[in-house]
Amino acid sequence: VVVVGGGLVGALNTCFLAKRGFIVDLYEKRSDIRKAEHVKGRSINLALSTRGRTALRMVGLEDTVLENGIRMHARMIHDPDGSRRPILYGKEDQYIMSVDRRRLNEVLLTAAEKNPNVTCHFEHKLVSCDFKTGEAEFINNEGKRIKKTVDLIVGNDGAFSGVRKEMMKATLLDYQQQYIPHGYMELTIPPSPKDEYLMETNYLHIWPRNEFMMIALPNLDKSFTCTLFMPFEIFNSIKTEEDLMNFFRDKFPDSIPLMGEETLKQIFMSSKALPMVSIKCSPYHVEDKGLIMGDAAHAMVPFYGQGMNAGFEDCIALDEMLDLYKNDFSKALPAYSETRTVDAHAICDLAMYNYVEMRKSVNSKLFLMRKKLDNLLFTIFPNSWIPLYTMVAFTRTRYHLCIARRKHQDEILTKVLSGGMMVLLGVCALSGLRICNQRGITFQTLTDKAMELWESFPPVNR
Amino acid sequence: VVVVGGGLVGALNTCFLAKRGFIVDLYEKRSDIRKAEHVKGRSINLALSTRGRTALRMVGLEDTVLENGIRMHARMIHDPDGSRRPILYGKEDQYIMSVDRRRLNEVLLTAAEKNPNVTCHFEHKLVSCDFKTGEAEFINNEGKRIKKTVDLIVGNDGAFSGVRKEMMKATLLDYQQQYIPHGYMELTIPPSPKDEYLMETNYLHIWPRNEFMMIALPNLDKSFTCTLFMPFEIFNSIKTEEDLMNFFRDKFPDSIPLMGEETLKQIFMSSKALPMVSIKCSPYHVEDKGLIMGDAAHAMVPFYGQGMNAGFEDCIALDEMLDLYKNDFSKALPAYSETRTVDAHAICDLAMYNYVEMRKSVNSKLFLMRKKLDNLLFTIFPNSWIPLYTMVAFTRTRYHLCIARRKHQDEILTKVLSGGMMVLLGVCALSGLRICNQRGITFQTLTDKAMELWESFPPVNR
Numbered sequence: 001v002v003v004v005g006g007g008l009v010g011a012l013n014t015c016f017l018a019k020r021g022f023i024v025d026l027y028e029k030r031s032d033i034r035k036a037e038h039v040k041g042r043s044i045n046l047a048l049s050t051r052g053r054t055a056l057r058m059v060g061l062e063d064t065v066l067e068n069g070i071r072m073h074a075r076m077i078h079d080p081d082g083s084r085r086p087i088l089y090g091k092e093d094q095y096i097m098s099v100d101r102r103r104l105n106e107v108l109l110t111a112a113e114k115n116p117n118v119t120c121h122f123e124h125k126l127v128s129c130d131f132k133t134g135e136a137e138f139i140n141n142e143g144k145r146i147k148k149t150v151d152l153i154v155g156n157d158g159a160f161s162g163v164r165k166e167m168m169k170a171t172l173l174d175y176q177q178q179y180i181p182h183g184y185m186e187l188t189i190p191p192s193p194k195d196e197y198l199m200e201t202n203y204l205h206i207w208p209r210n211e212f213m214m215i216a217l218p219n220l221d222k223s224f225t226c227t228l229f230m231p232f233e234i235f236n237s238i239k240t241e242e243d244l245m246n247f248f249r250d251k252f253p254d255s256i257p258l259m260g261e262e263t264l265k266q267i268f269m270s271s272k273a274l275p276m277v278s279i280k281c282s283p284y285h286v287e288d289k290g291l292i293m294g295d296a297a298h299a300m301v302p303f304y305g306q307g308m309n310a311g312f313e314d315c316i317a318l319d320e321m322l323d324l325y326k327n328d329f330s331k332a333l334p335a336y337s338e339t340r341t342v343d344a345h346a347i348c349d350l351a352m353y354n355y356v357e358m359r360k361s362v363n364s365k366l367f368l369m370r371k372k373l374d375n376l377l378f379t380i381f382p383n384s385w386i387p388l389y390t391m392v393a394f395t396r397t398r399y400h401l402c403i404a405r406r407k408h409q410d411e412i413l414t415k416v417l418s419g420g421m422m423v424l425l426g427v428c429a430l431s432g433l434r435i436c437n438q439r440g441i442t443f444q445t446l447t448d449k450a451m452e453l454w455e456s457f458p459p460v461n462r
Numbered sequence: 463v464v465v466v467g468g469g470l471v472g473a474l475n476t477c478f479l480a481k482r483g484f485i486v487d488l489y490e491k492r493s494d495i496r497k498a499e500h501v502k503g504r505s506i507n508l509a510l511s512t513r514g515r516t517a518l519r520m521v522g523l524e525d526t527v528l529e530n531g532i533r534m535h536a537r538m539i540h541d542p543d544g545s546r547r548p549i550l551y552g553k554e555d556q557y558i559m560s561v562d563r564r565r566l567n568e569v570l571l572t573a574a575e576k577n578p579n580v581t582c583h584f585e586h587k588l589v590s591c592d593f594k595t596g597e598a599e600f601i602n603n604e605g606k607r608i609k610k611t612v613d614l615i616v617g618n619d620g621a622f623s624g625v626r627k628e629m630m631k632a633t634l635l636d637y638q639q640q641y642i643p644h645g646y647m648e649l650t651i652p653p654s655p656k657d658e659y660l661m662e663t664n665y666l667h668i669w670p671r672n673e674f675m676m677i678a679l680p681n682l683d684k685s686f687t688c689t690l691f692m693p694f695e696i697f698n699s700i701k702t703e704e705d706l707m708n709f710f711r712d713k714f715p716d717s718i719p720l721m722g723e724e725t726l727k728q729i730f731m732s733s734k735a736l737p738m739v740s741i742k743c744s745p746y747h748v749e750d751k752g753l754i755m756g757d758a759a760h761a762m763v764p765f766y767g768q769g770m771n772a773g774f775e776d777c778i779a780l781d782e783m784l785d786l787y788k789n790d791f792s793k794a795l796p797a798y799s800e801t802r803t804v805d806a807h808a809i810c811d812l813a814m815y816n817y818v819e820m821r822k823s824v825n826s827k828l829f830l831m832r833k834k835l836d837n838l839l840f841t842i843f844p845n846s847w848i849p850l851y852t853m854v855a856f857t858r859t860r861y862h863l864c865i866a867r868r869k870h871q872d873e874i875l876t877k878v879l880s881g882g883m884m885v886l887l888g889v890c891a892l893s894g895l896r897i898c899n900q901r902g903i904t905f906q907t908l909t910d911k912a913m914e915l916w917e918s919f920p921p922v923n924r
Contacts, residue, residue: 172641172737179634275634 001152002027002136004126004163008101009294009311010156011108015059016315017154018115020322025148026118027138029125029157034106044186044225045217046104047072047204047305048097049393055312058319061111065104069097070218076203082254086203090390091378096204096305098217121146126162129153131170131286152329154291156311159279161296167286175281180301180355181231182212183273189258191222198258199224207252214252226255235273241265276301280348282341285333293318298344303354306392310347313396314340346399350392373413385409463614464489464598466588466625470563471756471773472618473570477521478777479616480577482784487610488580489600491587491619496568506648506687507679508566509534509666509767510559511855517774520781523573527566531559532680538665544716548665550837552852558666558767560679583608588624591615593632593748614791616753618773621741623758629748637743642763642817643693644674645735651720653684660720661686669714676714688717697735703727738763742810744803747795755780760806765816768854772809775858776802808861812854835875847871 003014006028014026030036048056048069056062073095074086089096112118123141130136135149155163167173192198197218199205205216205224212230219225238244244265248256256264279299285291294311317340318332325331377385386395391402465476468490480486492498510531518524535557536548551558574580585603592598597611617625629635654660659680661667667678667686674692681687700706706727710718718726741761747753756773779802780794787793839847848857853864 172739174640176638176640178636178638277634 001025001154002148002150003154003156004136005155005157005161005294005296006030006033006105006109006120006122007156007158007294008105008108008308009314010154011105011112012055012059012312013154013156013293013315013318014112014118015061015108015115016055016319018112018117019059020319020327022117022152024112024118025150026112026120027124027126027136028120028122030122031141032109032120032122033102034109043101043227043302045098045100045219046308047217048099049305049309051306051313051316051396052309053097054396055316058316059111061107064107065099066097068103068107068220069099070220071095071202072098072204072217073202074204076200076205078205078207078252078254080209080251080253084200090387090394094390094394095202096393098204098219100219126157126166129163129166129170129290131167131290134289152289152291154293155296156292156294157296159277159295159299161292163290164281164292164296167290167292170290171283171286173281173283176279177299178278180276180278180352181233182229182355183232183235183275184302185228185230185235185268185271185273187214187226187228187259187264187267189216189224189226189255190260190263195222197222197224207255209251212251214255224258226259230273232273232275238268241269244268278348278352280345282345283334283337284340285337288330288333291318291333291336297340298348300348300351301355302351303357304347304351304392306347306351310344310399314344317343343399346403347392350388350399350403463487463616464610464612465616465618466598467617467619467623467756467758468492468495468567468571468582468584469618469620469756470567470570470770471776473567473574474517474521474774475616475618475755475777475780476574476580477523477570477577478517478781480574480579481521482781482789484579484614486574486580487612488574488582489586489588489598490582490584492584493603494571494582494584495564496571505563505689505764507560507562507681508770509679510561511767511771513768513775513778513858514771515559516858517778520778521573523569526569527561528559530565530569530682531561532682533557533664534560534666534679535664536666538662538667540667540669540714540716542671542713542715546662552837552849552856553840556852556856557664558855560666560681562681588619588628591625591628591632591752593629593752596751614751614753616755617758618754618756619758621739621757621761623754625752626743626754626758629752629754632752633745633748635743635745638741639761640740642738642740642814643695644691644817645694645697645737646764647690647692647697647730647733647735649676649688649690649721649726649729651678651686651688651717652722652725657684659684659686669717671713674713676717686720688721692735694735694737700730703731706730740810740814742807744807745796745799746802747799750792750795753780753795753798759802760810762810762813763817764813765819766809766813766854768809768813771855772806772861776806779805805861808865809854812850812861812865 001017001022001024003010003017003024003026006014006026010026010028014024018024048065053062053066056065072089073092074088077085077087079085088094109120113120121138121140124138124146125140127137127139127145131153133149134151134153135147136153138146138148140146153163155161155167157163164173164175168175189198199216201218203218207214212228212234214226214228216224216226238247245256245261248264277299278301279295279297281292281297284293284297293314295307297314298310300307300310318336321332321336321339325335378387378390386397386405388402388406391397391405392399397405463479463484463486465472465479465486465488468476468488472488472490476486476488510527515524515528518527534551535554536550539547539549541547550556571582575582583600583602586600586608587602589599589601589607593615595611596613596615597609598615600608600610602608615625617623617629619625626635626637630637651660661678663680665680669676674690674696676688676690678686678688700709707718707723710726739761740763741757741759743754743759746755746759755776757769759776760772762769762772780798783794783798783801787797837849840849840852848859848867850864850868853859853867854861859867
């Protein structure tokens with residue numbers, strides 16, 4: 001098998017495939033991340049939840065990764081007046097983990113290479129694939145072209161996947177990419193002079209401000225990595241250091257002393273806001289020779305914290321299909337495609353939905369009431385009433401079933417509420433009639449009055 | 463200006479741009495269609511309606527094209543039992559035109575080349591564009607690379623547009639492509655031995671069969687070109703000549719003697735069903751240097767007969783924006799993008815909607831009743847009640863307004879119908895009460911009976 005891409009999903013998938021006994025050649029266009037000084041682009045830390053953890057457990061890496069992560073039990077909301085309030089993610093013992101992308105990637109690559117079935121080739125860029133013959137061609141950093149013919153070419157090569165581009169030439173692929181008007185920029189809150197965390201550690205900090213938002217995740221070195229999400233036009237409207245400080249003083253005043261005014265200025269003015277894209281496609285396979293997974297198949301906006309988790313769960317899904325069809329790619333690949341597309345489309349939709357929800361709703365009282373009601377019902381009916389976030393982050397319920405189940409729960413809630421409303425109306429009507437009765441107004445009088453009123457309208461307005 | 467693509471829209475657009483005074487270089491990757499013996503792929507004839515005609519009129523070509531077209535006043539429905547019935551497209555004097563794709567392309571290229579501002583380069587394939595500098599690179603059939611730097615690069619290069627691919631590298635382009643499960647195959651009904659049309663000439667013939675459909679458009683040489691639309695899986699299930707004849711005898715019996723059994727077998731067995739794709743994207747421009755139009759910007763499924771018409775109307779839309787902004791590309795291109803995307807998305811949606819409608823509904827009585835009611839209301843209120851098809855095919859009402867207006871009309875219809883229903887119910891209730899009254903049953907008795915009935919239900923069913 002050829003795996004194209006040595007990022008998080010590519011490296012993990014290599015572990016899974018090698019463990020099944022396949023001979024795997026992994027090709028990565030960048031140099032070995034374990035030897036690099038700086039790594040450009042992409043977020044620095046990520047939120048690992050149940051789906052991702054389960055996949056890591058299956059290749060024996062969960063504990064190693066958890067040791068290098070930081071638990072986050074709740075969101076910590078930073079209000080514009082500087083006050084803070086936590087909102088639990090689920091029950092007290094449920095948490096997501098802040099993990100370092102680079103460290104995780106290194107752990108996965110090292111684990112993959114430990115298996116004698118695996119060979120990693122860095123600085124090899126995909127040139128083309130032929131899904132009839134299974135031949136993939138790469139060009140290395142010396143300009144040399146390398147061809148490799150295999151039984152399966154797997155594209156784990158991210159949102160701008162080269163394998164996907166080759167698939168689009170070879171098969172009728174439905175494809176959709178959508179950029180959102182927001183960009184993101186990473187800022188930092190350094191450790192205190194005493195080398196301590198400057199904010200509560202075990203939280204995902206959020207500054208929700210409707211049109212924009214900032215979040216911060218803790219790092220092992222006692223710093224926080226902040227990500228600022230804003231429409232590109234607002235990023236572009238901040239042209240000078242003065243603009244920047246005015247903006248921060250107005251919107252995120254409590255973050256300025258934490259970041260340090262000079263550091264904030266230096267990072268912001270020298271950085272560029274990056275775009276976010278949502279990608280859906282179908283199918284994920286070509287013949288019995290090509291497959292795309294992870295961001296190559298379903299890039300999503302980052303607002304549900306499920307991008308990596310969904311990609312890791314892809315590896316489990318493929319593993320299960322290979323079990324079911326005894327490593328027969330001609331059956332396993334179509335089956336994977338068919339089952340996984342619905343789930344990937346569902347989590348892409350949820351992430352896009354949260355793009356609006358997260359900025360606006362964590363600020364609204366209705367949202368908080370709903371969260372509380374949701375959690376209350378969860379406590380009363382722990383097996384039948386599960387909040388959507390809990391299903392997505394803390395279970396492996398298929399994503400599309402999370403949405404279906406949520407809809408069902410919402411319908412029940414609507415029915416209960418509208419039932420309550422009917423009872424209320426009934427009580428009002430009865431009270432009204434009773435008052436009429438006490439005052440000697442009969443039902444007959446009421447209907448006569450109504451008829452009189454009706455007759456009094458000019459005919460055209462009836 | 464560089465125009466990439468010398469198909470229908472590219473050639474017409476060149477006429478428009480040259481007429482405005484721009485020096486235009488048109489690059490087409492295929493050889494000159496006027497010198498080719500056979501032209502592969504794409505449909506043979508097309509339905510030209512008002513939008514396309516208006517654009518042709520603006521460059522002085524309407525009459526030439528109409529002389530070479532055949533009027534179609536109505537659909538001619540072929541029922542499975544062989545009976546035929548016409549359904550008018552609009553009023554008696556409204557018609558669409560069947561035109562020959564190749565001949566139209568030839569007329570447009572010749573007209574373009576007549577303008578001294580225009581140079582056509584055939585067998586030149588696009589290699590790359592730079593939308594910062596305005597440089598476009600081509601490779602000709604001898605392998606020579608040609609560079610051209612201009613003020614504007616226009617992609618009129620079809621659904622698989624090379625210019626669009628270059629734009630996707632240069633800007634954040636939202637993009638969607640969707641293949642439908644149906645493929646199409648062209649068949650033919652030749653002229654009679656006496657060189658006459660074998661079916662009524664001035665109609666678009668339709669054999670609606672729910673899951674699949676055949677249509678036929680008349681050609682000037684007295685033949686008809688038929689297009690068979692079916693799910694690929696049905697195409698693939700027809701493996702032998704026997705399968706084919708069984709299928710045609712069952713579904714399109716009246717077409718067999720017209721096509722001729724041997725010709726049908728020969729064409730079908732040697733042809734391959736082709737896919738259909740719907741493409742939407744946004745925006746249509748990059749900076750002040752790049753623009754895509756026609757199928758490159760909005761390929762659609764062919765079921766509204768508007769693909770070419772929409773592409774031709776694009777040329778008018780650009781011309782209007784260039785008028786408005788005095789040829790300033792930095793203003794005209796964003797304005798074109800913004801206004802034209804909503805209309806192009808609307809017609810793509812309508813075409814997809816008709817993909818279902820055309821196969822199913824022309825067969826249903828409800829559809830026919832609605833068409834009749836629609837046309838009746840159109841006759842009574844010719845200025846305010848315009849059927850959707852009429853707006854799309856016989857006016858230049860912006861596509862998105864056609865949909866909006868249709869929705870508004872549907873709402874009125876619903877209100878009128880539900881109003882009528884209320885009156886009907888009221889009349890029934892009054893008649894009922896009158897009968898009760900005549901039989902000596904009082905209102906009090908009726909309500910008592912109702913209460914009795916209510917009480918008789920077991921509590922759980924209430």
